[in-house]
Amino acid sequence: MVPLENYLVLSAIIFSLGVYGVLARRNAVLVLMSIELMLNAVSLNFIAFAAYLDPGKITGAIFAVFVITVAAAEVGLALAIVIRLFRNRATSNVDEAAIMKW
Amino acid sequence: MATEVLWWIFAAAIVVLSAGVVFSRSIIHSAIFLIGSLAGVGAMYIFLQMEFLALVQFLIYGGAVTVLILLALMLTRPDAPGHRQSLNGTQQPFALLVGAGLMVILFAVITGTTWPGSDIESLTEVPLTLVSQRLFEDFGAPFVIASALLLVALVGAIILARQEEGE
Numbered sequence: 001m002v003p004l005e006n007y008l009v010l011s012a013i014i015f016s017l018g019v020y021g022v023l024a025r026r027n028a029v030l031v032l033m034s035i036e037l038m039l040n041a042v043s044l045n046f047i048a049f050a051a052y053l054d055p056g057k058i059t060g061a062i063f064a065v066f067v068i069t070v071a072a073a074e075v076g077l078a079l080a081i082v083i084r085l086f087r088n089r090a091t092s093n094v095d096e097a098a099i100m101k102w
Numbered sequence: 103m104a105t106e107v108l109w110w111i112f113a114a115a116i117v118v119l120s121a122g123v124v125f126s127r128s129i130i131h132s133a134i135f136l137i138g139s140l141a142g143v144g145a146m147y148i149f150l151q152m153e154f155l156a157l158v159q160f161l162i163y164g165g166a167v168t169v170l171i172l173l174a175l176m177l178t179r180p181d182a183p184g185h186r187q188s189l190n191g192t193q194q195p196f197a198l199l200v201g202a203g204l205m206v207i208l209f210a211v212i213t214g215t216t217w218p219g220s221d222i223e224s225l226t227e228v229p230l231t232l233v234s235q236r237l238f239e240d241f242g243a244p245f246v247i248a249s250a251l252l253l254v255a256l257v258g259a260i261i262l263a264r265q266e267e268g269e
Binding site for chain 1: 163
C-alpha cells in the first residue's frame, strides 16, 4: 500500500519540472507542453486526495474531470493562436512575439 | 509487494519522461516524451482505483491532446532546416533556479505535514455509478457549463486558425 505522501512527492516533481519548462522554453508549443505537465500534476493531486481522504464522495475526481475539460479547451485555443502567430510572423517563439511589449 | 514495486517503476518512468519533455533538445522528442508521461499518470489513476479517469486520461490526453500538439508542430515546422535555434531562452538558468526552489519548498511542506489517511489498509474501489451520480446529479450545472466552454473554445479555435480569403 503506497502512502499518500508518495503521490504528493511525485506530483510535486512533475509540477516543478513543468514550471521550469514554462519559464525556460522559447517555443510556444513547448511552453504549452510544460503547462500540460503542470495540469497533470494538479489532477494527480486531486485524485490522490479523493481516493485517500474522500472515498465515499470522490469530489476531487470530479474536479479532475473539469481540469481535463478545461485543459482540452485551452490546448485547442492555444494551438490555434500559435498557428496564427506562425502564419503572420513566421515564428513560434514567444520572445519574438513582442509587438504589444512596451 | 508486487503492487508497490510496480508503483515505483511507474513513478520513476513518469519522472524520467517528464524530465525528457522539459530537457530534450528536439521538439518532436519532447512531444513523444509527453505522450509517455501522460500515459504514466493515467496508470497512476489505476493505482488509485479510478479506472474511469484513467480511461479519460488515455483518450483525451494520450490521444487527442498529443495528436493536436504534433499537428501544430508539423504546421509550424520548428525543426525545419534554416530554422535551427536554441529551444531555451537566455533566462534558462533562472528558470532552473525557480523550478529547483519550488521543488525544495514543496518537499519541505509535504514531509513536514502529517497527512491523514496514512493508516488506510487498502483503497476502496470506485464504482462507475458513483462517478456518474456525482458528475450528473451533484455537479450537473458545472458539467453543462464546462461543455458550453469546450464548444465555444473549439469554435473560437477554428475561427482563429482558419485561412482567411485574400491572405
